[in-house]
Structure formats: C-alpha cells, structure tokens
Amino acid sequence: MTKLAIISTHPIQYYAPWFRYITQSTNLDIRVFYLWNFGITPQIDVGFKQILQWDIPLLDGYEYEFVPNLSSAPGVHHLWGLQNPSLVSQVKAYKPDAVLLMCYNYASIYRFLWHWNSLQIPLLFRGDSHRLLQPNGMKAWARRQFITQIYYHFAACLYVGKANYDYFRYHKVSEKSLFFSPHAVDNDRFFTQTESAKQQAMIWKQELGIPSHHAVILFAGKFESKKRPLDLLLAFLQANIPQVSLLFVGAGPLEKDLKSAAVGQSNIYFAPFQNQSLMPRTYAAADLVVLPSYGSSETWGLAINEAMCLSRPVIVSSHVGCAQDLIDRNQNGLIFPAGNVSALASSLREAFCDGERLRGWGEESRRIISQYSYTQATQGLKQAIEYTNSVSAKA
Structure with a gap:
C-alpha cells in the first residue's frame, strides 16, 4: 500500500x-x-x-x-x-x-x-x-x-x-x-438532491418574489471586481429579455454598488450567501448560470461544475479556466470575450431565443460533467x- x-x-x-x-x-x-x-x-x-x-x-x-x-x-x-x-x-x-x-x-x-x-x-x-x-x-x-x-x-x-x-x-x-x-x-451529492432541490427552488423563488412565469439568470458567488457581477447586471439590462429575471446570490464588497445599479429595476433580485447544503436549491432556481469573471484569478470556476450537475446551461467569460473543458459552444452553453458587456448581452439573448434548446443545453451539461x-x-x-x-x- x-x-x-x-x-x-x-x-x-x-x-x-x-x-x-x-x-x-x-x-x-x-x-x-x-x-x-x-x-x-x-x-x-x-x-x-x-x-x-x-x-x-x-x-x-x-x-x-x-x-x-x-x-x-x-x-x-x-x-x-x-x-x-x-x-x-x-x-x-x-x-x-x-x-x-x-x-x-x-x-x-x-x-x-x-x-x-x-x-x-x-x-x-x-x-x-x-x-x-x-x-x-x-x-x-x-x-x-x-x-x-x-x-x-x-x-x-x-x-x-x-x-x-x-x-x-x-x-x-x-x-x-x-x-x-x-x-x-461531489457530483453524487448534487445528482441525488436534484428532484428535492427543484421542489425547494419553487418555494424559494416565491419567497424572493420572482414571478412564477419568469426564467431566471443566476450569478452565485462573491460580489467582487474579479467576478464582474456588474458586467452581468449591465448586460442583462442591455439584453432586455422579456419574462426573464436576474438573481444575484452571495455577498461581498460590490454588494452596495450592485444594489444601487438595480434600483428601479423590478426584475433583479438579491439573496444572501447560501451555505453548501443550500447550493443544490440555488442552482435549481436557475434556467441559466453565468460566470463573467475577468483576469487570471478564475483558475477554474467550480461553481460551473455544480450548476452542470443540476443540468443547468452555462455562460462563462473567456478568462474562466474551465471554459475549454466544460463548455461546448451551442451545445450546453456559450463563451463570451471577458469584459465585453455587449457580447455578454448578445449571449444572453442567444440563450433565451429558444427555450426548448436551452433546456437541451442543460441536459448536455449533466452529460459532460459526469466525466469530471x-x-x-x-x-x-x-x-x-x-x-x-x-x-x-x-x-
């Protein structure tokens, strides 16, 4: 041994x-x-x-x-x-x-x-x-x-x-x-909790006030400059997609800036930091998960692994380390040039132009992540x- x-x-x-x-x-x-x-x-x-x-x-x-x-x-x-x-x-x-x-x-x-x-x-x-x-x-x-x-x-x-x-x-x-x-x-932990997480997510979205007929774009993580949550907020406003809400889950130094930028926007929501036991529910609440990081510090992006375990389509920036491995363009998600808000807005519109295809992207995510x-x-x-x-x- x-x-x-x-x-x-x-x-x-x-x-x-x-x-x-x-x-x-x-x-x-x-x-x-x-x-x-x-x-x-x-x-x-x-x-x-x-x-x-x-x-x-x-x-x-x-x-x-x-x-x-x-x-x-x-x-x-x-x-x-x-x-x-x-x-x-x-x-x-x-x-x-x-x-x-x-x-x-x-x-x-x-x-x-x-x-x-x-x-x-x-x-x-x-x-x-x-x-x-x-x-x-x-x-x-x-x-x-x-x-x-x-x-x-x-x-x-x-x-x-x-x-x-x-x-x-x-x-x-x-x-x-x-x-x-x-x-x-821990793929198995997420796989086994998928169905219960979906039920919990429905209740949670009601508690947050997200309309039941709205699809949800999720950012989950630290509200810090290298994660670029403000890029996502600006891209979401630019994309102007009907019946889609944006949910920020987490905490960090940019929280006040994000909430200030969201003032007057009825379809942007915030939830506090969610511990590990609640992460399956967090991803289950989403129809699309986005990681718009900029710089060399996002060496992988394990949140994308977690989201894919819950059969979620994903969009990541070109600076996210896992992009080459986990994202198959137009099969389970999209990659946009890091820092390019307009390109991210276009990616959001592209993702939501076909709801059935988007759900298919999620199924492909789960197939890909089973090999990681x-x-x-x-x-x-x-x-x-x-x-x-x-x-x-x-x-």
Missing part, C-alpha cells in the same frame, strides 16, 4: 469529499496535512466579507492532521498567511512514499520545498493556474523563470484541464510527467504515482 501525504491549505468543500473518495475507493493510504483551520470554525471570509463556516462535513472519512499556523494574519490571500514551521517534521513523521502538494505560493510551502529531499521521497503537484491572459515584459519573463524552477521539484504534475495543461507546458514541465486529474465537485468526477481525478493521481514509482525504480 502506498502512503501518500497530501498538503492542503485548509479544509475545502470541493476537496474533502475527494479525499474521502480516495480513502474509500483505492488502496492508497492517505493523510492530509492542513495548514489552516478555515472552513470548520467560524472565521471572516475575505471575499464574502462575513463570518463563514461550511455546513457540510469536511473532516469525515479520511485521515488528517492540522499543522500549527503561526502567521499573525492567517489566510490564503497573501504569501505570509501560512507559516507552519513544523510542516516538514510532521510530514516526515508520517513516513510517506510520496507527497502531493495542492498549493505552493505560500511561505510554508517554499520552506518545505527547500528542506524536503525530493530525490528520496518524490513530490507531486496538482494545480489549476492558466495563461488565458498572456502578460509580456521583464516581469512576466522573470516570473516564468521562477515558476519553472519551482516545478523542477516535482516528479509529476496533475493538470485539471486544458488551460492548466498549457500552463504547465509553458513552464517546461515534460509531457510524460503530466497526468489528467480533472477538477471535480472524483473517479477521473483519482485515476490521474494513481497514474502519477505509478509513474514516479517506475522512475524511482530505474534510478
């Missing part, structure tokens, strides 16, 4: 079920080392600007331990937010055969890479960065050299999608050491471990 140490920033609602799946479905002996306890205790979320604690189990069904974080300002939004001096010693004490890192751009991870003997115990990395925006100049050149040096530490890398694969290749990771381990959510599951993610992980074992055996 292979002992695998996994280093993750904190318990994450998308990863914890995967760790549970690995434990229950493979012969891998895993232990997850968490560098921060966000998500399981009430703490301020920087993006949502409110106290948050996830309401689904994040620590059940797999081995884990927390590594004390001594940062004076703990968090994942800056380099020094994770400072865990005992990380190396705790991982060594587990005596793993390999170590999988789920992150690297933090003080603790740089220290770990500096002190870990990767020739003796190989390192794997799973990331989701992309270069959908391609910066130029000396700063971009220097960053490329630095990241390329970081990746030399890893015996194999797991890529979550096409844009991420291109990112690894750009940083000179060899093709033979790259393994597909797609980004996934923990099963496929785990297959890639096992292939990467087998590869590192074969390389070690030849050494």
Whole structure:
C-alpha cells in the first residue's frame, strides 16, 4: 500500500469529499496535512466579507492532521498567511512514499520545498493556474523563470484541464510527467438532491418574489471586481429579455454598488450567501448560470461544475479556466470575450431565443460533467504515482 501525504491549505468543500473518495475507493493510504483551520470554525471570509463556516462535513472519512499556523494574519490571500514551521517534521513523521502538494505560493510551502529531499521521497503537484491572459515584459519573463524552477521539484504534475495543461507546458514541465486529474465537485451529492432541490427552488423563488412565469439568470458567488457581477447586471439590462429575471446570490464588497445599479429595476433580485447544503436549491432556481469573471484569478470556476450537475446551461467569460473543458459552444452553453458587456448581452439573448434548446443545453451539461468526477481525478493521481514509482525504480 502506498502512503501518500497530501498538503492542503485548509479544509475545502470541493476537496474533502475527494479525499474521502480516495480513502474509500483505492488502496492508497492517505493523510492530509492542513495548514489552516478555515472552513470548520467560524472565521471572516475575505471575499464574502462575513463570518463563514461550511455546513457540510469536511473532516469525515479520511485521515488528517492540522499543522500549527503561526502567521499573525492567517489566510490564503497573501504569501505570509501560512507559516507552519513544523510542516516538514510532521510530514516526515508520517513516513510517506510520496507527497502531493495542492498549493505552493505560500511561505510554508517554499520552506518545505527547500528542506524536503525530493530525490528520496518524490513530490507531486496538482494545480489549476492558466495563461488565458498572456502578460509580456521583464516581469512576466522573470516570473516564468521562477515558476519553472519551482516545478523542477516535482516528479509529476496533475493538470485539471486544458488551460492548466498549457500552463504547465509553458513552464517546461515534460509531457510524460503530466497526468489528467480533472477538477471535480461531489457530483453524487448534487445528482441525488436534484428532484428535492427543484421542489425547494419553487418555494424559494416565491419567497424572493420572482414571478412564477419568469426564467431566471443566476450569478452565485462573491460580489467582487474579479467576478464582474456588474458586467452581468449591465448586460442583462442591455439584453432586455422579456419574462426573464436576474438573481444575484452571495455577498461581498460590490454588494452596495450592485444594489444601487438595480434600483428601479423590478426584475433583479438579491439573496444572501447560501451555505453548501443550500447550493443544490440555488442552482435549481436557475434556467441559466453565468460566470463573467475577468483576469487570471478564475483558475477554474467550480461553481460551473455544480450548476452542470443540476443540468443547468452555462455562460462563462473567456478568462474562466474551465471554459475549454466544460463548455461546448451551442451545445450546453456559450463563451463570451471577458469584459465585453455587449457580447455578454448578445449571449444572453442567444440563450433565451429558444427555450426548448436551452433546456437541451442543460441536459448536455449533466452529460459532460459526469466525466469530471472524483473517479477521473483519482485515476490521474494513481497514474502519477505509478509513474514516479517506475522512475524511482530505474534510478
């Protein structure tokens, strides 16, 4: 049995079920080392600007331990937010055969890479960065050299999608050491709750005051500039589609701006942050889900996975990492140029010009997302471990 140490920033609602799946479905002996306890205790979320604690189990069904974080300002939004001096010693004490890192751009991870003997115990990395925006100049050149040096530490890398694969290749990771381990959510949780979520959504829409005969466009997430919720609001007004409402679900620094822009508009609605147990209902309330993010920070967009589990058609911007993988144009959704409000308005009109086709897009979404599951993610992980074992055996 292979002992695998996994280093993750904190318990994450998308990863914890995967760790549970690995434990229950493979012969891998895993232990997850968490560098921060966000998500399981009430703490301020920087993006949502409110106290948050996830309401689904994040620590059940797999081995884990927390590594004390001594940062004076703990968090994942800056380099020094994770400072865990005992990380190396705790991982060594587990005596793993390999170590999988789920992150690297933090003080603790740089220290770990500096002190870990990767020739003796190989390192794997799973990331989701992309270069959908391609910066130029000396700063971009220097960053490329630095990241390329970081990746030399890893015996194999797991890529979550096409844009991420291109990112690894750009940083000179060899093709033979790259393994597909797609980004996934707990598909089964959403699949099994689909029918009940639809019933709950009907009641919820009544409570929100959305007319029963209106279709709904949904934005669910943080109200922050990189997510571009204002772009969607402006595009919705420009599109002027009859019998369609726009629903914003979430919280964040742009909430006042959004509500100010919606004043006097009778078909724009707001709902507060919805915890994980309510997300199936949230997506079930929608006829179309939109993620209009701008910039390089939307490395994937796992909300799109969730929406597709509920058979929802989707529209995403060209800067969303999952666009190349999950959106089949005019089959389950559309992709528009990031930041182009008029193009987004046109996409909204295109989506709603044929209601029957839109429902067909939703059915195709569910078919596509069934191939982006923990099963496929785990297959890639096992292939990467087998590869590192074969390389070690030849050494």
